[in-house]
Amino acid sequence: AQTVTQSQPEMSVQEAETVTLSCTYDTSENNYYLFWYKQPPSRQMILVIRQEAYKQQNATENRFSVNFQKAAKSFSLKISDSQLGDTAMYFCAFMKRGPLIKETSGSRLTFGEGTQLTVNP
């Protein structure tokens, strides 16, 4: 079974500054995906960024980037130039990838407990 741990229940940052959210996971799988989702008060779970475990290059999406350390099973999210709209709960999530021989369909996401990020003006 997989577990995902987010050790920072709450974080705050000043607008325009940079913040890093931590995530560690435990798995015996070699092929998997990692995700960061944000959930604002509206409850809509929105995909922020995705990382394939076989890729060594860290994923980036505009102001969002990750530091993926496979050996250490660490997957942190860096938000640059923080904006007020970034205020939300951020969840780290793990998903096992299906076998390469058969393109299996989606699998369950295992989420961490979340980090509440507040961006202050």
Next chain:
Amino acid sequence: EAGVVQSPRYKIIEKKQPVAFWCNPISGHNTLYWYRQNLGQGPELLIRYENEEAVDDSQLPKDRFSAERLKGVDSTLKIQPAELGDSAVYLCASSFGLAQADTQYFGPGTRLTVL
């Protein structure tokens, strides 16, 4: 492109009453998921459908929960009878179902309060 649609957004019922939630996935998505999110926690999978087949329902409390996706498109999740501990947000998500596009897209959720 329309996202995942869920209704109702809020539901308040008394314990022992039945309740149903509806979800319409993104057009063309074969895989549909129901998650439950308790307050202050991350979502947990209840059931996953591949088209109309339930392929992962190991976390679904089958004594009171049921789900269906008869035509492989929209889905209904039912609780009967509801208990106080069922108060949570019920999230529906969908994905294409292919390994290279396994990203799940979520709906806005239904917040259930059981009194």
